[in-house]
Structure formats: C-alpha cells, structure tokens
Amino acid sequence: MGSVRLAGVGLGLRPPHYEHVLNRRPAVPWFEAVSENYMGPRGGSGGRPLEKLLAVRRDYPVALHGVSLNVGSVDPLDAEYLKRLKTLVALVEPAHVSDHLCWTGVDMRNLHDLLPLPYDEGAIEHVASRVRKVQDLLGRRILLENVSSYLSYGHSTMTEWEFVAEIARRADCGVLLDVNNVYVSSVNHGFDPRRYLEAIPRERVGYMHLAGYSIAEGFLIDTHDHPISDPVWSLFGDAARRFGGVPALIEWDGNIPAFERLEAEARRAREVADGALAVAA
C-alpha cells in the first residue's frame, strides 16, 4: 500500500466541490479521486482538474480510484493507459490505487460500464495474472473493488465472494469492499449479503465504499445519486464489526448535493461504525 495511511471516513472528490475544499479546508480525513478525470484526453494532460487535485493533495491524503483498467477483459492491458496512470500515481502519491473487478470493453471498444465476469477458474487465473502485471508496473499493490451486477452467468462455478477472495489471494492484491455493491447485487441475485462479508479476508480490505442506489421494478441499480439506504447502513455496521477500523468512503456521483450533505453522510458512517465496534467490544 502507499506510504500515507488512511483513517476515518473520507469523501469522493467531485468538481462541484473543488472550490469549497480548497477555500474552506473542511475537516475531512481524506479524499478519493477518480483517476481518469485527472489523466486528460489523448494528446492532452491533467490540465485544470489535475491542478485542483494536486492543490487538494497538499492538505489531504488522497486515494486514486479508476474505472477503466479493464482488468477482466480479454483485450491486452492498455499500455498507454497504464503509463498515464503510473505518471498520475507518481504525482499524487496516493494512499491507495484501486479499480474494479470487472471488464469494461473488448476488441478495443470501450463500453464505459463495469461488466461482471463469470466466476470460474479460467477468469480467476486470467484476472490474477493481469493484476500481478499491473502491480509490477506500478510498483505497488492495488485494490480491486467488487462491482454491482445485474446479470450472472450460468457457467459460473463458485459464488462472487469466493471469486473475489481467491483473486485477491492469487494476485496478492487488496480489496476495496463496496458495501452498497454487495447489497445491490444481493437483491438482484438473491443471496445473503452477510455471507459475502464473512468470506472476504479481513487483512486484504484496504477501505470500504458507501453509496446510494436507485430502486427499479423489482431490482436495484447502483446509481450513486441517492442518500445511503437503511439496509446498506445496517450492512455497513456488520462490515465495520468484521473489518475493525478499516476506513470508509462516501461516493456521490449524480445529483451531487452540497458538500455539507456529504459531510452529514460521513458523520453517520462514523456513528454507525463506532456503534458497531462498541457492540463488538
């Protein structure tokens, strides 16, 4: 992991809040930034967003969280993308570098979505070998996040939690445990989310994500545009008990509210975690 250790409940850094963060220096323990937003388009560079991120970094620890590593794809790893990520990592010196356990495109066509993999031995070996290459290139361990999913494959031979734990073990990477994603997928596929938490090795969890979902007809969609729901708060309490003092992060990407609303969610996360740990003690 990075040299900076995270603690407490951080917030996702989003452009509407740059000026608030830079001018008022709110008491937030750390921020998470979406890596691709600071890498710029082809032929470009980080530009204004990177100027803002580096200004925030002067006062706060930062974790970098990507959406386009495409680690589960059968396409070759994108060397240009990795080069730009490595440059960004060198500039930001983040506490963690993470991306998603999924595929986002194939045959050089990018779907810009977090698509699930079949949970089988072939996919484990494929992903684990690619994660090891990424970690070798970056010179550091990365975290992989479990994604929300709306479909699963009939040829899967294990559960998602077995798949996540085994990839983390074989790749020797960490886990970014998204509690909201566990809950969303548990509703969409009909499994017990607490079994999922119990199967994730404690020592591999770098931090946890919390976010809000949308309710569709009979299922849930991970939209990050609502407050965190009561079932997810409850599951987060269980996660806090299991994973001890692991940091957490509030994500909010659509209908982004005032910064104070995010701070309120972070306060509640601290209360839920503290309460869960007090009960456990």
Next chain:
Amino acid sequence: MGRSPSPPELVRVQRWLADVLTEPRGVSAALSRRPEGAPWIVEAPPIDRHTRLAVYADGYFERLLEVLASDYRAVKRAVGERAFRELAAGFLSRIPSTSPNVTDLGGAFPTFLRKHPVARTFGFLPDLALLERSALERLYRDRLPAFTPEATAALPADAWAASAIALDTTVDLLRLRWPVHRLWRSRDESGRAGRTLRRPAPTRLLVWRDDWVRVEELDAKRWDLLCRLRAGETLGASLSRVNASASEVQRWFSDWISNGVVKGVRR
C-alpha cells in the same frame, strides 16, 4: 451454481455481450440477431434475462449521451433535447468509444456534424461543436508558469525585437464562418434567446484558459499577430507585418500577459 454443458470461452462471452449491449435497436433486436449467448445469462427472479441485459444496454447509451450532452451543451441547446439524442445515437453507432477516457468520446463529433444533414438546417452547428471541443481540450492542457514582471525586466530593451514570444500551451486560434461564441456564452442559460444564429459572419476566436476556459473575439490585426507569434516569428518580424500603432501593441500585450495568453520570451 449451475454448469452449462460446454462453458463458453471468456472471449466469446465478452464479444457477444458487447455486441448485444451496444445494438442501437435494443436488446430484443440484438437477441434476435445473436441468440446463441442468451442461455449463458442466468434467468432467475427477481428480474428476467431480457431486463438484466437491458439494464446494461440502456445504461450504455444513456451514460455516453450524458457525456456528449455535457461536452456539447450549446449544440444540444441549439437543436433541442430530442434531436440531440438522435444525433448522439447516430454518432455512437458510427464512432464508438475506443478510449478508456470518456473525455475522448466526442473528439470526432464536430467532423460528424459537418457531414450530417443537420448541418444543412443549422449551418453554424459544426463551428459551434468545434468551439465546444476546443474549449474542452483547453481545460485538459497544462498551463505554462505565469510571465512575471521580473522575467520581462530581465530582457534588455534592444533584445525584444529579435525574440520570439511564447504563447501559453492552452492557446487555440479558431477561424470560423459563424460567430458561434455568442451561443457558447449562453450555453447554460435556460431561455430560448441566443440558441441559434441566422447569418454567418467571419469570426476569429482566441480560446485559452487561465483558471477557466475563456473565449475572446479578435479583430484581424490581433488575430494576424497571434498567428505569427504562434508560428515562431520574432516579435520584430511579426509587428512589421501587422499594421498597428505602438499604443495598440502595448495595450494588447498588457492584456495578453495579465490574462495568461503570453507566457514568456525566447531569445
């Protein structure tokens, strides 16, 4: 977990899914055309297989439409929501994303519009898209350090004429047929005013950023001077070709230095 008789290779699964999820006519049409992969997807409560696929297919289009609508707000405002959706759908089926970064998605949109029949109705649209793309790209350029008074003073007075002027790396100079900067400035307004242009007018624009992106209309003399300086001509040679008074030149440079267009002098 169930096990199908012959598990498909990962490459087959991913190619099939990508094809189904990006079919412009929707999941039903895609499954009619490519039914072979449907049994790979679990059919189980609470939602059926078609809906499971449609969540991703709908998300694909809506997500990329949102990116284009954000990057081309003035174009969307000019043609309206519905027409913009149709333009975006046509664009995405012709030029799908090949970049890990969504900022690259709309790079070819101005060219697409130039060749599209919509440009016959809205003649200004390709120029407007070009300006919006330029503005977005300025946002993702790193700036040079500010040109300080100390740096200006360090250059002997007799050395200026033979020196080249460094413009900021964010500077773009656009020569357009339509005064689309008027539409760009009102791109976030909700009223109907300032959404379209009726008549073309030759337009020269300076696009750059200090903190935010800025767009300024230039007259022929300033345009000519900035083009020459950007091409690497010395200050003396450039000024000798531009019919401007000393006070004009002094005022221009004062503005360009203070607002971050001019960033240095190369001897």
